[in-house]
Amino acid sequence: MTLLLKTDGITMKFGGLTAVKDLNLEINQGEIVALIGPNGAGKTTAFNMITGVYKPTEGKIHFSKKDITGLKPHLITKHGMARTFQNIRLFKELSVMDNVLIANHLHLKASYLESILHLPRYRQQKNASVKKSEFLLERLGLSQFKDEKASSLPYGLQRRLEIARALATDPKLLLLDEPAAGMNPKETDDLTHFIKEIRDEFQLTILLIEHHMSVVMGISDRIYVLDHGITIAVGNPQSIQNDQKVIEAYLGVSEDA
Numbered sequence: 001m002t003l004l005l006k007t008d009g010i011t012m013k014f015g016g017l018t019a020v021k022d023l024n025l026e027i028n029q030g031e032i033v034a035l036i037g038p039n040g041a042g043k044t045t046a047f048n049m050i051t052g053v054y055k056p057t058e059g060k061i062h063f064s065k066k067d068i069t070g071l072k073p074h075l076i077t078k079h080g081m082a083r084t085f086q087n088i089r090l091f092k093e094l095s096v097m098d099n100v101l102i103a104n105h106l107h108l109k110a111s112y113l114e115s116i117l118h119l120p121r122y123r124q125q126k127n128a129s130v131k132k133s134e135f136l137l138e139r140l141g142l143s144q145f146k147d148e149k150a151s152s153l154p155y156g157l158q159r160r161l162e163i164a165r166a167l168a169t170d171p172k173l174l175l176l177d178e179p180a181a182g183m184n185p186k187e188t189d190d191l192t193h194f195i196k197e198i199r200d201e202f203q204l205t206i207l208l209i210e211h212h213m214s215v216v217m218g219i220s221d222r223i224y225v226l227d228h229g230i231t232i233a234v235g236n237p238q239s240i241q242n243d244q245k246v247i248e249a250y251l252g253v254s255e256d257a
């Protein structure tokens with residue numbers, strides 16, 4: 001097995017609050033790994049450290065054997081990491097197709113001068129980019145909406161479009177922040193199959209944050225459980241479901257709620 005992502009004791013402090021403490025994730029190529037935990041456990045903060053939004057207060061992050069600690073998000077994307085957000089971030093006024101084209105643009109190698117002069121290399125890349133975007137939309141079941149405004153899509157399809165945008169940057173590792181949020185049971189079930197399909201088809205490794213336990217238990221090879229920033233359990237779905245500390249962390253939350 002090839003190790004793709006490794007975090008060595010990453011910690012994030014906001015003033016006096018330690019949002020994540022000493023997190024040690026190890027994700028192998030091809031795995032689907034979930035990060036779960038009650039609200040405020042530190043899951044999004046962990047994503048933000050891995051993707052370069054925050055520089056960890058302590059610790060190191062290695063991705064594809066390179067130290068990426070403290071690199072800016074766009075450079076981390078170039079190394080092969082892409083993410084979606086808890087709150088969908090699309091260019092709402094642009095078409096579905098343009099949303100994917102813009103994401104793909106990051107990968108075009110033609111220079112600015114070549115692009116304004118419409119030189120051959122730019123034209124070739126643009127054509128390839130359109131083909132690739134069409135392929136992604138086709139593959140994600142969005143072709144029929146390609147000329148629609150992104151904001152006109154139903155919620156579940158907007159989430160798919162976010163994933164299409166992430167895939168347009170050719171990631172090795174895809175981070176999904178609550179992909180099933182706001183979905184009904186049928187959409188949630190479809191999403192579970194869909195995530196496995198894209199993992200296989202695009203040879204992805206996936207790290208996801210998710211509150212829907214049916215999704216987490218249905219697709220994860222391994223699960224990390226955070227509570228108040230601390231990793232309280234790591235294991236396969238079965239061991240996590242039976243872990244006393246995990247049960248208590250979740251029961252504690254429902255009692256408080």
Ligand SMILES: Nc1ncnc2c1ncn2[C@@H]1O[C@H](COP(=O)(O)OP(=O)(O)OP(=O)(O)O)[C@@H](O)[C@H]1O
Pocket residue numbers: 014017018019037038039040041042043044045046
């Ligand atoms: N930029 C920030 N500044 C200060 N505190 C923050 C910041 N970001 C997160 N926190 C705090 O860090 C803790 C962890 O938050 P985080 O959003 O990572 O949790 P989470 O597990 O993703 O929660 P949820 O499931 O509700 O999204 C919380 O107490 C939160 O208030």
